[in-house]
Every structure is written in structure tokens, then in C-alpha cells.
Amino acid sequence: DAGVIQSPRHEVTEMGQEVTLRCKPISGHNSLFWYRQTMMRGLELLIYFNNNVPIDDSGMPEDRFSAKMPNASFSTLKIQPSEPRDSAVYFCASSQGLPNTEAFFGQGTRLTVV
Amino acid sequence: AQSVSQHNHHVILSEAASLELGCNYSYGGTVNLFWYVQYPGQHLQLLLKYFSGDPLVKGIKGFEAEFIKSKFSFNLRKPSVQWSDTAEYFCAVNFGGATNKLIFGTGTLLAVQP
Numbered sequence: 002d003a004g005v006i007q008s009p010r011h012e013v014t015e016m017g018q019e020v021t022l023r024c025k026p027i028s029g030h031n032s033l034f035w036y037r038q039t040m041m042r043g044l045e046l047l048i049y050f051n052n053n054v055p056i057d058d059s060g061m062p063e064d065r066f067s068a069k070m071p072n073a074s075f076s077t078l079k080i081q082p083s084e085p086r087d088s089a090v091y092f093c094a095s096s097q098g099l100p101n102t103e104a105f106f107g108q109g110t111r112l113t114v115v
Numbered sequence: 116a117q118s119v120s121q122h123n124h125h126v127i128l129s130e131a132a133s134l135e136l137g138c139n140y141s142y143g144g145t146v147n148l149f150w151y152v153q154y155p156g157q158h159l160q161l162l163l164k165y166f167s168g169d170p171l172v173k174g175i176k177g178f179e180a181e182f183i184k185s186k187f188s189f190n191l192r193k194p195s196v197q198w199s200d201t202a203e204y205f206c207a208v209n210f211g212g213a214t215n216k217l218i219f220g221t222g223t224l225l226a227v228q229p
Contacts, residue, residue: 032215034217036219042221043219043220043221043222044159044205044219044221044222046216046217046218046219049215049216049217051215056215056216057216092158092159094159094217096215096217098215103149103161103164104149104207104217105161106151106158106159106160107158108157108158109158
């Protein structure tokens with residue numbers, strides 16, 4: 002398996018623009034997590050899905066952020082409108098959905114909002 | 116509230132020194148515990164995990180961790196560090212139950228000096 006695949010790897014956008022980050026989890030995994038990593042706040046859980054259903058989105062910073070998982074092999078994280086403080090590395094991870102399984106991480110998307 | 120604490124934010128060691136990184140969590144129920152490592156510019160990779168059984172678990176690259184339930188702790192250890200261990204280390208806890216939520220600590224940045 003190719004692992005968790007995220008795209009793009011790098012994104013530079015202007016403030017106010019819409020940004021869409023994409024994630025393809027490992028085949029057969031039914032839990033998917035979106036994390037944001039910054040120097041100040043470390044690794045924050047934004048939202049996670051079980052069987053394509055959002056279970057907990059309490060980490061989503063505000064209404065400008067939204068996430069979808071239309072099927073088992075694809076998820077998006079959208080920021081609209083983007084702001085400079087959204088600049089961070091966004092990681093997607095997937096697992097087999099049981100408590101006693103590990104999460105596998107993608108390479109991350111480094112987002113810079115100018 | 117469920118939380119994970121890593122008390123050491125930055126650690127600097129010389130090669131061959133011993134390492135111990137602290138991790139505590141706040142939750143009285145059954146948990147699953149992980150340590151992940153992030154090398155510079157890379158994504159998170161699993162070092163080791165504990166689900167049940169022997170509370171002393173061994174991982175890759177000579178790392179081990181001990182689960183002490185009474186102290187809600189899962190400290191990471193390595194008897195002799197190498198320059199190549201320079202990385203950021205994250206403790207993570209899956210609080211299980213119906214939510215399967217995976218929460219990370221804030222990370223410890225380890226710098227090993229040759």
C-alpha cells in the first residue's frame with residue numbers, strides 16, 4: 002500500500018482565498034483524522050471520521066474550516082476564507098478504526114497564507 | 116477532560132547519554148498508548164505502542180516505554196542516544212470507547228549533540 006496520501010504537499014495562497022486539502026487514507030482503514038501542527042500549539046486534532054461519518058469536530062477552530070468524507074477513500078479539509086494564522090502543516094492520518102490500532106500519517110500539507 | 120501532557124518541551128543530550136521523556140494522561144478508563152517520532156521535515160512515524168499485557172514495551176531503534184497505570188504515565192526511554200535520534204517525540208493516547216479519539220501531547224524536541 003502507498004500509505005496515506007495527501008495533496009498538495011505545499012500550498013501558498015493569499016489571504017481570503019479558499020484552500021482545499023486532500024487526503025486518501027490507506028485502503029481498508031475506516032477511521033480518518035485531520036491534525037494541524039504549529040510551533041505554538043503543537044499537534045491539534047481538528048476532526049475525525051469513523052466510517053465516513055464525522056464523530057468529533059470540536060477541534061475545528063471556527064466556521065471557516067469544514068471537512069468532508071464523501072467515501073471511504075477520500076477526504077477534504079477546506080478553509081474559506083483563509084487567513085495568515087491558518088499557516089501550518091496539516092496532517093491526515095488513518096487507522097483501522099479500533100481503539101487498539103495505530104494511526105498512519107501522511108506526509109502533510111504545508112500551508113502558507115500570505 | 117481527556118488530555119495528554121508532555122512536560123519536557125526541549126531536551127539536549129550528548130551522544131551515549133540516557134534518555135527519558137515523560138508522558139502523562141488524564142483519564143481513568145482503559146486507554147491505548149503510543150509514542151510517535153517526527154524527524155526533521157518528515158511525517159510522524161510510530162515508535163511503539165501499548166494495548167495490554169506486559170507494561171514494558173519495546174519499540175524500534177532501541178526505544179522502550181513503561182506503562183504505569185497508577186501514575187497515568189507512559190514514559191519513553193533509551194539507554195544510549197545517537198545523533199540520529201534528533202527529532203520531535205510525541206506521546207499519544209487513544210481514549211477508546213465509542214469515540215476512538217486519538218489525542219497527542221505537545222511534543223518534546225530532542226537534540227543530540229555529537
